[in-house]
Amino acid sequence: MVEPAPVLAETLSQIKALAASERPLVICDVDEVVLHFIAHLEEHLEAQGLRFLSHAYKLTGNIAGRDGAPVPANAVKDLLQDFFDTWTHRQQPVDGAAQALETLSRSADIVFLTNLPGAWNREKRVRTLAGHGMRYPVITNTGAKGGAVAALAAGRRGPVAFIDDSPQNIRSVQTALADCVLIHFVADRRFFATSDTIAGVHLKTHDWSAVEAYISTCLSD
Numbered sequence: 001m002v003e004p005a006p007v008l009a010e011t012l013s014q015i016k017a018l019a020a021s022e023r024p025l026v027i028c029d030v031d032e033v034v035l036h037f038i039a040h041l042e043e044h045l046e047a048q049g050l051r052f053l054s055h056a057y058k059l060t061g062n063i064a065g066r067d068g069a070p071v072p073a074n075a076v077k078d079l080l081q082d083f084f085d086t087w088t089h090r091q092q093p094v095d096g097a098a099q100a101l102e103t104l105s106r107s108a109d110i111v112f113l114t115n116l117p118g119a120w121n122r123e124k125r126v127r128t129l130a131g132h133g134m135r136y137p138v139i140t141n142t143g144a145k146g147g148a149v150a151a152l153a154a155g156r157r158g159p160v161a162f163i164d165d166s167p168q169n170i171r172s173v174q175t176a177l178a179d180c181v182l183i184h185f186v187a188d189r190r191f192f193a194t195s196d197t198i199a200g201v202h203l204k205t206h207d208w209s210a211v212e213a214y215i216s217t218c219l220s221d
């Protein structure tokens with residue numbers, strides 16, 4: 001992966017369709033940040049006789065088949081697509097996310113930036129988020145998010161904050177947008193406990209009230 005990752009054309013066209021704004025911006029991931037992902041994936045895997053091998057923060061090499069051996073990378077990709085096709089409309093919200101974003105939305109624009117496999121799942125995701133009180137623009141992306149975040153931040157005068165569970169995405173944004181407020185959020189406590197601590201991250205948490213407090217301070221500085 002070459003960093004900073006360039007923004008993909010499909011993502012850039014969605015960003016350009018947003019209303020122009022100079023307000024501060026909170027760019028928020030969806031899976032494992034505002035909607036549960038790992039707990040649902042675990043249930044999905046178990047229904048097929050599969051399981052996580054550890055709480056290490058990775059999927060490839062960390063899912064075992066019925067024989068106990070790791071499922072190969074291409075099969076993990078298929079499993080994930082199947083997961084999103086069957087779960088996108090019923091993923092449950094992470095406690096406190098909707099309320100924190102509502103509070104932050106009084107002083108910043110909120111945008112969801114999500115790597116969602118299958119363009120056909122986009123509307124289901126938008127409806128699921130809205131159904132849990134999170135009605136903000138949804139931008140779909142593939143791969144590292146640095147380029148997309150830089151494009152979203154262009155023209156903003158106030159602070160830009162980025163919230164994601166993926167170390168790859170956080171590092172990508174760190175490279176692409178030097179002054180971005182970086183928040184590493186992992187809802188699942190078991191995976192939070194084993195997740196990398198990334199140098200330069202401003203806040204690492206599993207608690208939305210901590211996110212709200214931290215970003216509110218940045219916005220009022």
Ligand SMILES: [Mg+2]
Binds near residue numbers: 029032164165166
């Ligand atoms: Mg995520």
